[in-house]
Amino acid sequence: MMNRNAPPWRLMDAAERRRYWWGHWRMGIPALSTLLLVLVMTAPLVVPVPVFPQLALLGVFVWSIFQPGLMPPWVAFLVGLVADLLFAQPLGVNATLFASAAGVVRVLENRYGHHAYNFDWGMAAAMVIVFEVLTWQLMALAGKPVPLLPLGWQVLTSIAAYPLVAAYCARIQRRAFGPDRAR
Template sequence: MAMPPARRPQGRPAPAPGLLRRIDAFARVAFPGFSTAFLMVLAAAPINLPSPVLAVTLPCVAFWSVFRPAAMMPPIVFLLGLLMDLLTFAPLGSGVLVLLALHAAAVRFRHVLARQSFLAVWLGFCVAAFGAAGVYWGLQSVLALQLPPIAPALHAALLACGLYPAIALVLTRVHEAMRHAEVAP
């Protein structure tokens, strides 16, 4: 005599996502791009120093590309690069290419970087920041058909390296809060 197949206990179906849940999910996905754009606009305020827009943008794009790449996708990075070009009056496309290259490198090495200590990630970012600043300077010189001074690019790279710990501290807290909210019922 054959036994009937075992019945699986049926749990309650998951509640349909309501409006508040959808808004919350959208906010978690949109926060990295919007917060980076907001910081870029703040950094574009007129001051008597070289523009810190690149120095603020690099840590944000690198951090979110490593720790939340689904929220920092290439189209968002493209728009951030375009905004950077418009804010700094750089030749259109130079910031886009630099940020997309940084994003690609961060996503490529994210599995290695996510398991490293903060110091190792910071050193890796410093190498990437100097490379990005060099490429940005090179693209500006090629697109403008003249050699601009390299000091602003070095300043931006050094400032990005110096700002990374503070920016990463704040973004780590935000990322942990977002992860906690995603796991909570």
């Protein structure tokens, strides 16, 4: 059970250790880029129905396909907590659902690895629909019931926004983890 890639810890001085730890900053990129999507979702687009796509859920979905090790359920949970705080929802609605989404993607990837883009899109669509229904249920559980039908708008826009989020994450993936980067 020993890690064969561990650095020669005793042979490094303080500066080298610091450089070694700071060399891991890329591990935070999936979480940070998803947090950016959460922030974008608070954009001042004033429409009286919730039409803004669930970018954060799509971000969690795409990153847990691209970098399953860097978007585990507990990271998705933390992203969801921030989303709850920012969207004035009861603490735990998005946190639970994002964490479950990352877990579900992990199971699906183990089951059907290496699949086509359109299959991903379909999976994302199904996930968004389930997400909105569960949001409706969990808001009622948290004591703040909301009507279900207006959330349909968000389902439609989220399914339409999937290619955008996938392109955004793929671009970051190429820049940060691409083949020309030694990891």
